[in-house]
Amino acid sequence: MTKPLSAPxxxxxxxxxxxxxxxxxxxxxxxxxKVTGIRGSDGRVHVPPLEYDPVxxxxxxxxxxxxxxxxxRGWSWIPEPLEAQPLDRPFAWALIxxxxxxxxxxxxxxxxxxxxxSTGARVRVRWRADRVGAxxxxxxxxxxxxxxxxxxxxxxxxxxxxPVHLHYTHSASPTEDPFLRGLMDGRLIxxxxxxxxxxxxxxxxxxxxxxxxxxDQIELSDRGTITTFCVVNVPFLGQRIPPPYVxxxxxxxxxxxxxxxxxxxxAPEDVRMGMRVEAVWKPREExxxxxxxxxxxxxxxxxxxxxxxxxxxx
Amino acid sequence: xxxxxxxxxxxxxxxxxxxxxxxxGLCREAIDRAMADAGVDWPDIDAVVLGKAPDLFExxxxxxxxxxxxxxxxxxxxxxxxxxxxxxxSTGNVAASLVQSGVHDRxxxxxxxxQSESNAMWALSVPTPFTMPVHAGAGGYFAPHxxxxxxxxxxxxxVGAMVAAKDRRNGALNPYAHLKQPDITVESVRASTxxxxxxRYDETCPSSDGACAVVISAAETSGxxxxxxxxxxxxxxxxxxxxxxxxxxxxxxxxRALWKQAxxxxxxxxxxxxxxYVPFSWFEPxxxxxxxxxxxxxxxxxxxAGETEIGGRxxxxxxxxxxxxxxIGASGLLRFAEAAMQVMGTAGxxxxxxxxxxxxxxxxxxxxFFAMWVVGSERP
Ligand SMILES: [Zn+2]
Numbered sequence: 001m002t003k004p005l006s007a008p009x010x011x012x013x014x015x016x017x018x019x020x021x022x023x024x025x026x027x028x029x030x031x032x033x034k035v036t037g038i039r040g041s042d043g044r045v046h047v048p049p050l051e052y053d054p055v056x057x058x059x060x061x062x063x064x065x066x067x068x069x070x071x072x073r074g075w076s077w078i079p080e081p082l083e084a085q086p087l088d089r090p091f092a093w094a095l096i097x098x099x100x101x102x103x104x105x106x107x108x109x110x111x112x113x114x115x116x117x118s119t120g121a122r123v124r125v126r127w128r129a130d131r132v133g134a135x136x137x138x139x140x141x142x143x144x145x146x147x148x149x150x151x152x153x154x155x156x157x158x159x160x161x162x163p164v165h166l167h168y169t170h171s172a173s174p175t176e177d178p179f180l181r182g183l184m185d186g187r188l189i190x191x192x193x194x195x196x197x198x199x200x201x202x203x204x205x206x207x208x209x210x211x212x213x214x215x216d217q218i219e220l221s222d223r224g225t226i227t228t229f230c231v232v233n234v235p236f237l238g239q240r241i242p243p244p245y246v247x248x249x250x251x252x253x254x255x256x257x258x259x260x261x262x263x264x265x266x267a268p269e270d271v272r273m274g275m276r277v278e279a280v281w282k283p284r285e286e287x288x289x290x291x292x293x294x295x296x297x298x299x300x301x302x303x304x305x306x307x308x309x310x311x312x313x314x
Numbered sequence: 315x316x317x318x319x320x321x322x323x324x325x326x327x328x329x330x331x332x333x334x335x336x337x338x339g340l341c342r343e344a345i346d347r348a349m350a351d352a353g354v355d356w357p358d359i360d361a362v363v364l365g366k367a368p369d370l371f372e373x374x375x376x377x378x379x380x381x382x383x384x385x386x387x388x389x390x391x392x393x394x395x396x397x398x399x400x401x402x403x404s405t406g407n408v409a410a411s412l413v414q415s416g417v418h419d420r421x422x423x424x425x426x427x428x429q430s431e432s433n434a435m436w437a438l439s440v441p442t443p444f445t446m447p448v449h450a451g452a453g454g455y456f457a458p459h460x461x462x463x464x465x466x467x468x469x470x471x472x473v474g475a476m477v478a479a480k481d482r483r484n485g486a487l488n489p490y491a492h493l494k495q496p497d498i499t500v501e502s503v504r505a506s507t508x509x510x511x512x513x514r515y516d517e518t519c520p521s522s523d524g525a526c527a528v529v530i531s532a533a534e535t536s537g538x539x540x541x542x543x544x545x546x547x548x549x550x551x552x553x554x555x556x557x558x559x560x561x562x563x564x565x566x567x568x569x570r571a572l573w574k575q576a577x578x579x580x581x582x583x584x585x586x587x588x589x590x591y592v593p594f595s596w597f598e599p600x601x602x603x604x605x606x607x608x609x610x611x612x613x614x615x616x617x618x619a620g621e622t623e624i625g626g627r628x629x630x631x632x633x634x635x636x637x638x639x640x641x642i643g644a645s646g647l648l649r650f651a652e653a654a655m656q657v658m659g660t661a662g663x664x665x666x667x668x669x670x671x672x673x674x675x676x677x678x679x680x681x682x683f684f685a686m687w688v689v690g691s692e693r694p
Contacts, residue, residue, distance in 0.1 A: 005444070007443035007444070008443075009440070009441075009442060009443055011440055013373065013433045015372065015373040015431060015432070015433070016430075016431045017336070017337075017431055018332070018333045018334070018335060018336055018337075018428075018431065019336060020334075020335050020336025020338065020339045021339075022336075023336060050383055051336060051338050051339065051383070051384060052338060052342065052383040052384040052386075053383065054382075054383045054388045055388070056356065057356050057383065057384070057385075057386035057388070059342070158333065159333065162373065164373045170442055170443045170444075172444060176444070180444055193555075196555070198555035198556070199555075200555065207554075208551045208553070208554035208555075209554050209555070209556075227458075227462070228458040228459065228461050228462040228465075229458050229461065230453075230454060230457030230458045230461065230510045230511055230512070230513070231508070231510070231511035232454055232510055233507070233508050233509055233510070233511065234453070234509040234510065236451060240447060244511075247448045247454055247458070248458075249458055256555035256556065257553060257554070257555045257556075257557075259446075260446065260448050261446055261448060262446070262448050268511070273461070273462070273465055289444055290443070290444045290445070290446075291444065291445060291446040292446055294446070307465075311466070312556055313555075313556070314459070314462040314465075314466065314558070314559060314560055
């Protein structure tokens with residue numbers, strides 16, 4: 001069997017987070033080169049501070065200054081740092097109990113070599129020069145028993161931005177693969193369920209109704225019927241076509257399920273349910289393994305299909 | 315199955331941006347109100363059930379972990395429920411089942427969404443390779459099915475605007491609602507921008523930050539109780555050949571099971587108020603049919619006759635509904651809680667007179683998850 005088609009899929013978004021009063025104080029203080037904890041109902045000082053007590057669930061309010069020096073309570077060596085980790089050279093992830101705190105904070109220690117790391121080692125904060133009010137204002141910890149830089153003045157922080165990026169390899173399923181390779185040749189390959197005889201385009205690995213593999217391959221023409229549609233008048237992030245345009249469900253002749261595609265070549269107000277359409281293909285040299293080979297659909301000029309011919313596909 | 319009741323409800327002031335609170339603080343605003351309403355404290359809660367919409371909304375994969383302190387769940391069972399936009403309703407049903415089954419005596423259900431700190435577009439339509447990217451978010455997804463409903467039912471075009479105007483006016487009676495538009499009219503809705511034809515701007519839900527919580531108990535506490543007479547959930551795939559996207563089978567099956575369990579044979583006569591998940595105005599008549607309040611194709615006639623207004627035969631969304639506040643993950647539990655409030659007589663300005671039986675309803679995904687409950691004033 002040939003390896004199914006695959007392609008990179010990268011998604012990313014800069015999420016924002018309202019800090020609320022507790023983490024807001026912690027992050028604002030980091031910007032000031034200060035570390036702040038909070039006292040729990042049992043007297044323990046939590047660093048980072050907790051908004052709600054883990055014992056009583058009550059809101060906590062008694063902030064406590066802790067030192068920027070502390071002790072390593074446990075660690076793990078990272079010989080090959082990954083993207084977005086705190087350091088781009090080998091380092092230790094460590095649980096660090098700051099002096100004055102009763103809980104440990106997870107952060108990086110720039111120790112140079114695992115030989116220099118030990119549980120019980122004394123460390124201090126290395127402050128980032130350009131601080132924004134984030135946990136990364138602590139660039140990392142370093143092996144030292146000397147105090148860190150003195151606090152400075154800075155504005156409060158109430159919002160943080162957390163970029164999230166995911167890098168996938170998106171692979172087509174073995175069923176999708178012949179469909180996509182067919183598209184490269186300008187052919188529309190569907191599959192029929194051997195049990196209910198419904199024709200799926202695009203094909204599925206299994207019939208959703210019967211749960212059996214859809215083994216029978218058939219080729220469809222590039223003509224069909226608009227079952228229903230909407231006129232998109234609203235601009236949105238990542239939009240490819242300037243609105244207004246028509247996003248339509250196209251039921252290809254011989255298929256039993258419609259799919260969404262673009263309808264052009266007709267004024268949006270003239271589009272009708274039941275309108276007969278045909279595919280407009282991109283120039284052959286632009287074809288790839290994608291439904292985007294069909295640039296859009298346009299009216300074919302045939303009389304509208306009767307409602308009963310597509311009403312069971314709404 | 316032993317009886318269980320809602321004994322306390324709470325919700326946040328919903329708004330476009332609740333920048334004053336963290337996600338934990340947002341949840342607690344609702345929880346603290348629900349616990350005060352129920353007259354219970356943390357030692358009285360045996361388990362916590364959390365609902366939130368899909369992870370990509372807020373980029374938070376495991377809210378149940380980072381919120382466990384805030385939810386008072388340390389040392390207690392904590393479950394997360396995950397059924398897209400219907401999740402708030404499913405959360406209520408899961409919490410109810412934990413009490414009805416005798417596993418726990420008192421359960422806290424909480425659901426939230428902070429849409430201002432999320433990316434709904436990304437969450438709903440990641441541009442996967444090899445596909446044709448023509449989607450336009452939730453409105454673009456549902457608009458063709460709304461068009462199909464209008465055609466199938468032969469509904470006049472102004473019915474959608476009637477729903478929007480009614481729900482927004484009701485929202486003006488609800489102190490917690492995000493949108494309060496007492497002066498909105500059918501004409502002003504019809505004059506608003508057409509976004510995803512046939513859905514206009516004023517016929518779409520807002521994007522809200524908010525949370526909702528309910529306390530469900532096997533026995534009454536200090537105040538009134540809304541007894542859970544029936545719960546139902548059903549699911550179907552997003553697409554399959556011959557799927558009825560206007561009147562989905564899963565919703566019809568859930569409703570049939572719900573009415574049977576509640577002993578209700580004529581829902582329109584026996585239900586006094588309904589909180590139905592209506593994010594786009596036309597879903598009111600669509601779900602009236604799907605739920606069996608009317609025959610197929612007849613739902614819009616109930617709306618057009620004004621029977622879904624407060625004071626009508628079946629007031630629908632007296633709280634203002636999803637069209638007035640939509641913190642997605644919480645929206646289903648808000649419907650369930652508002653139904654309970656109607657039965658408990660605690661709905662304030664938007665209280666419908668004499669409610670003894672009320673429906674809470676939620677749906678999610680591409681109309682593929684359905685959750686609903688019936689609550690009543692009498693212990694079953
Ligand atoms: Zn089949």
